[in-house]
Amino acid sequence: MTMTGSLFGLLNIAQSGMAAQSAGLDAAGENISNVNTPGYAMVTANLETTDTADSFAGGVVVAGMSRSFDALTFGSMLTQQGLGGAADSRSEALGQVQSLVAPSSGTLGDDIDSFFSAYQTLETSPGDASARAGVLQAAGELADSVSATANGLSSQRASLATEAGSVVTTLNQNLAQIAALNTQIAAARGSGDAPTDLEDQRDQLASTVSTEIGAQVVTDDNGDYTLLAGGTALVANGTAATVGVSLDSANDLAFTSALGTGLPQDITTGVTAGTLGGIREARDSDITTVASQLDQLAFNLSTAVNGIQSAGYGLDGVTGRNLFTQPTTVAGAAAAMAIDPRVAGDPSAIAASSTAAGVPGGNDSAIAMAQLASQPLGASDTPADAYAAIGTTVGNLSASANDEQSLRQATISQAQALNSSVSGVSLDQEMAHLDQFQRAYEASAQVLQTADSMLGELMTDMQDG
Amino acid sequence: MRITDSMMLGTALLDESRNAQSLATLSQESASGNLISQPSDDPAGFGTLVSLDARLTVLQGRGVAATTASQNLDLASNALSSASDILDQAKQIALEGASGSDDAQSRAEAATEVNGLVAQMISLANTEGPSGYIFGGTLTSAPPFDAAGNYSGNSGVTRVAVADGVLVDSNASGADAFTVAGGSNVIADMQALATALSGNDVAGINASIGQMDADQQQVTAVMVQAGANSSTLQASTTLIASLTTATETARSTVDNAQTPTVYSELAATETAYQASLSVTQQILSLSAFTGG
Numbered sequence: 001m002t003m004t005g006s007l008f009g010l011l012n013i014a015q016s017g018m019a020a021q022s023a024g025l026d027a028a029g030e031n032i033s034n035v036n037t038p039g040y041a042m043v044t045a046n047l048e049t050t051d052t053a054d055s056f057a058g059g060v061v062v063a064g065m066s067r068s069f070d071a072l073t074f075g076s077m078l079t080q081q082g083l084g085g086a087a088d089s090r091s092e093a094l095g096q097v098q099s100l101v102a103p104s105s106g107t108l109g110d111d112i113d114s115f116f117s118a119y120q121t122l123e124t125s126p127g128d129a130s131a132r133a134g135v136l137q138a139a140g141e142l143a144d145s146v147s148a149t150a151n152g153l154s155s156q157r158a159s160l161a162t163e164a165g166s167v168v169t170t171l172n173q174n175l176a177q178i179a180a181l182n183t184q185i186a187a188a189r190g191s192g193d194a195p196t197d198l199e200d201q202r203d204q205l206a207s208t209v210s211t212e213i214g215a216q217v218v219t220d221d222n223g224d225y226t227l228l229a230g231g232t233a234l235v236a237n238g239t240a241a242t243v244g245v246s247l248d249s250a251n252d253l254a255f256t257s258a259l260g261t262g263l264p265q266d267i268t269t270g271v272t273a274g275t276l277g278g279i280r281e282a283r284d285s286d287i288t289t290v291a292s293q294l295d296q297l298a299f300n301l302s303t304a305v306n307g308i309q310s311a312g313y314g315l316d317g318v319t320g321r322n323l324f325t326q327p328t329t330v331a332g333a334a335a336a337m338a339i340d341p342r343v344a345g346d347p348s349a350i351a352a353s354s355t356a357a358g359v360p361g362g363n364d365s366a367i368a369m370a371q372l373a374s375q376p377l378g379a380s381d382t383p384a385d386a387y388a389a390i391g392t393t394v395g396n397l398s399a400s401a402n403d404e405q406s407l408r409q410a411t412i413s414q415a416q417a418l419n420s421s422v423s424g425v426s427l428d429q430e431m432a433h434l435d436q437f438q439r440a441y442e443a444s445a446q447v448l449q450t451a452d453s454m455l456g457e458l459m460t461d462m463q464d465g
Numbered sequence: 466m467r468i469t470d471s472m473m474l475g476t477a478l479l480d481e482s483r484n485a486q487s488l489a490t491l492s493q494e495s496a497s498g499n500l501i502s503q504p505s506d507d508p509a510g511f512g513t514l515v516s517l518d519a520r521l522t523v524l525q526g527r528g529v530a531a532t533t534a535s536q537n538l539d540l541a542s543n544a545l546s547s548a549s550d551i552l553d554q555a556k557q558i559a560l561e562g563a564s565g566s567d568d569a570q571s572r573a574e575a576a577t578e579v580n581g582l583v584a585q586m587i588s589l590a591n592t593e594g595p596s597g598y599i600f601g602g603t604l605t606s607a608p609p610f611d612a613a614g615n616y617s618g619n620s621g622v623t624r625v626a627v628a629d630g631v632l633v634d635s636n637a638s639g640a641d642a643f644t645v646a647g648g649s650n651v652i653a654d655m656q657a658l659a660t661a662l663s664g665n666d667v668a669g670i671n672a673s674i675g676q677m678d679a680d681q682q683q684v685t686a687v688m689v690q691a692g693a694n695s696s697t698l699q700a701s702t703t704l705i706a707s708l709t710t711a712t713e714t715a716r717s718t719v720d721n722a723q724t725p726t727v728y729s730e731l732a733a734t735e736t737a738y739q740a741s742l743s744v745t746q747q748i749l750s751l752s753a754f755t756g757g
Contacts, residue, residue: 035470094505102504102511109515113522120526123625124533124635125596127605353603361597361605363623367632373523374629384519388512395504395511402505406483413479417472424469 007458009058010451016059017444020047023062024437031425031433039204041067041423043196067196070422074203075216077415081207082214082273084408089278090286091401093160094394097287100152101294101394108149109387111142112301116373116383122352123367127315127360132347136339139323143337146298150334153291157251160283164253167275168245171212175227178205179240182225186237189223209234213243214273231270232257243267245276252284286397290390291334297386298334299327300377305369309343312351312365313358321349477745484738491731494722501720510719517716521709528705530625531698533595534635538695541599541637544592545688548642548651549681551582551589555655556677558582562662562670569665576662583655587614590643590652600639609639614652616644627701635698637691642684651680 023045034040046063101108118131118138125131181202188195206227209215215229227235234241234257241259248254248268255271256264271277306322313319322340327333343349353362377383494500504511561567562575590600590610597605603621610616620640624632641647654676661669 098503098505104502107515109518113519116519117522117526120523120530120626124530124537126623127597357619358603358621361601361603361623361636362621363603363625363635367624367626370523370526371626371629373519382516382519385512385516388515391504391515392508392512395506395508398503398505399508409479409482413475416475420469420472420475421467424471426467426469429467 007451007455011448011455013059014444014448014451016050016061017447018441020045020060020062021437021441021444023047023065024433025441027065028430028433028437032427032430035425035427035430037200039200039207040425041069041196041200041203042425043067064194065196066194067199068423069199069203070419071217071219073415073419073422077412077419078206078210078215078217080408080412080415081210082277084405084412085211085274086214086272086278086281087401087405087408089163089275090282091278091398091405093156093279093282094286094398094401096156097153097282097290098394098398100149100156101290102391106145107387107391108142108145109384109391111138111145112383112387113373114138115142116370119366119370122350123363123370126352126363126366129347132315132350132352135350136343136345136347140339140344143324143339146294146334146337150291150294150298150337153287153294154335157283157287160279160287161245161247161253164245164276164279164283167212167279168243168255171209171243171276172240174205174209174212175234175240175243178202178209178227178235179238181205182235183238186223210274212274213271213276229270229274230255230257230267232265232267233259236260253280255280282401286401289397290394292330293386293390293393294334295330295332296378297383297390298337299330300386301383302327302333302337304372304377306340308365308368308372309351312354313356313362314346314351315348315360317356317359318349319351319356321351323350473748474745477741477748481738481741481745484734484741487734488731488738491727491734495724495727495731498722498724499720500722507719513719514716517712517719520712521716524705524709524712527625527627528702528709530635531627531633531702531705534625534633535695535698535702537594537596537599537635538637538691538698540592540594542688542691542695544589544599545637545642545684545691548586548589548684549688551586552651552655552677552681552684555579555582555658556674556681558662559658559670559674559677563667563674572662572665572670576659579655579659579662583614583652583659586643586652586655587612590639599636600642602636602638602640610643610652614650614656616640620646625698627698627705633697633701634690634694637687637694642687647683647687649676649680649683651684654680 024047027043027045031042043065046066047060048063050059050061115135115138118135122128122131122135181198185195185198185202188198202225206215206217209227209229213229213234215227215234218226218228225235225237226233230243232241234243236259239260241257242264244256244258244264246254246256253268253271254266255268255276257267258264268280271280302322302324303326306324306326309323310320314321321342323343325336325338325340327336352366353359354364354368355362358364372383374382377386381389493502501507501510501514558575558579562572567575587610591608592599598607598609598618599605601607601609601618603623604618607617609618616639618639620638621636622634622638623636625635627633638647643651654673658670658673658677660666661673
């Protein structure tokens with residue numbers, strides 16, 4: 001290599017250094033700008049020495065920009081987000097169940113107590129019109145309360161089905177976007193670009209999908225991308241599945257998935273995570289458990305009360321009338337609970353005496369009715385204990401859902417921290433990078449200046465010589 | 466491990482959120498004085514509260530029923546006491562009428578006096594309480610005795626529950642006190658005395674003297690039973706009151722927030738919350754960037 005060639009080489013080396021340090025500064029700038037961007041993965045300028053065969057041997061070249069991404073920590077974050085989504089939606093739904101079953105005042109338990117208390121009043125004044133009106137009013141309020149609670153639970157199930165439909169709509173949009181991004185990423189890679197921004201968007205969408213249904217992502221060395229959820233593939237490269245939700249014959253949620261033009265397949269049992277998993281568990285397991293207990297209470301209470309009332313005699317000497325409409329089955333007993341039409345609006349139809357001869361002062365039926373408050377209905381619970389059992393069930397479900405939610409907040413935070421440890425931006429680190437690349441850029445500029453100065457002197461010497 | 470800005474902030478915000486949640490819970494407890502405002506606060510405790518509340522309502526109802534029944538029996542007891550006095554007066558009149566010093570005129574006047582006592586007796590036997598005529602058995606809506614002294618009530622017994630499976634009679638039997646169901650017809654016996662007096666029938670008058678004694682014993686026996694039942698009911702109200710107190714104590718043990726404990730926990734949580742806020746602020750201010 002001649003001296004002139006070496007000086008020109010130095011100029012090129014200096015220029016490559018300035019370009020490379022600029023790329024480093026660009027990467028630091030991009031990282032700093034996106035420090036708060038959800039889903040953003042830190043980028044690094046990949047600098048390499050130039051090939052020795054190159055005329056600029058000893059220089060530096062920017063071999064591209066790479067994302068800091070770790071599939072393991074990202075996958076762990078997706079798992080936790082799926083579980084967190086389920087915990088959030090279940091906890092919220094059960095909070096509403098709790099406010100239905102055990103409002104801060106005027107609970108079903110209070111109505112049960114008032115009902116039997118009214119019979120205790122009737123016990124001392126069986127012929128008194130106001131005591132009878134009190135019984136009828138308390139019975140009406142109890143029936144309304146039981147029925148309103150049952151209807152409230154049904155309404156909540158309907159609302160959760162609607163909410164599941166909305167989530168599925170958004171989910172399908174997100175799946176379609178991920179498939180579209182896959183196509184764009186493949187095209188960009190094919191043309192030699194590094195589509196880090198598209199990959200960021202895709203990971204952010206995968207994160208959202210995981211919160212919605214609980215997802216995992218698999219990518220292989222060829223760049224093939226599969227998003228798995230509900231026990232099946234919802235995205236395969238550029239093809240997205242269409243998820244459907246409907247109600248089955250048992251009025252439970254049923255989920256289907258059809259990948260591309262494929263036939264829909266049932267994925268219901270696989271939907272256990274994400275918002276949809278939480279909605280499904282709250283709607284089709286938790287709420288139905290509570291509703292069944294309420295039905296059993298309504299059935300047992302109506303049957304026991306009607307047994308005494310129908311065997312007794314009203315002030316009018318008539319017997320054989322139920323107080324509540326007698327349910328034929330346990331299922332639906334709570335929603336249908338109402339005052340029997342033959343008694344509604346007629347306090348004299350309340351039976352306080354077990355014999356016709358005992359009317360109007362006989363109170364043995366009223367005593368028997370009041371004593372139901374302390375006697376087991378059906379299996380083993382008194383009416384108040386049966387309500388207490390419902391409250392305890394709701395409390396346990398809600399408390400465990402809240403605990404799960406707190407746990408998931410912590411595990412999501414931990415998983416995000418681990419993922420952020422790999423992909424996140426550290427402003428302090430970027431500050432150091434800024435300094436580092438700025439100094440290197442200045443040094444390369446100095447090299448350029450030196451080479452330029454040397455070339456200038458060489459030219460002057462040659463002209464003088 | 467590489468530490469990033471979002472990691473530090475995320476951890477600080479999670480801690481801050483937890484402290485805020487604890488603060489909200491403790492504030493609610495200290496404001497309401499209750500540990501359980503919804504079932505999820507303590508599911509088993511909520512169930513216990515519902516059962517105890519039901520127990521309290523039953524006890525309260527039994528207390529009221531026992532008091533009302535006791536008052537009813539006291540009313541009956543007073544009426545029967547007055548009936549006994551009337552029979553005593555009738556007996557005195559009979560004794561005077563049976564003496565040889567009385568003539569037909571004075572016996573006729575005595576008969577008028579006895580007829581007045583019969584009217585008083587019928588009025589007492591038709592005493593009305595808050596829940597109807599107290600001597601009609603279960604036929605409480607109409608006067609059990611007509612003006613002639615005929616009884617239209619029955620022997621029905623009413624009771625009140627004072628404990629699980631424990632019933633105490635809450636009415637005094639008019640049939641046993643005044644009619645042949647109890648031994649003899651008191652009003653008819655008094656009417657017979659009046660008839661004997663007005664008919665100047667000394668033998669009849671003498672027969673009535675013993676009958677008035679027997680009638681008085683009959684009325685007194687029912688009065689004593691009513692008094693005994695009233696005493697039982699009063700004793701029950703005392704027992705019910707102490708059971709109520711014990712149940713309320715059990716309830717407060719489950720539900721009442723211990724003020725000093727809640728206050729100290731609240732203070733500690735407030736401190737932790739303030740500290741977590743400061744940490745967040747400090748994290749946000751810590752940076753190699755000078756900010757200009």
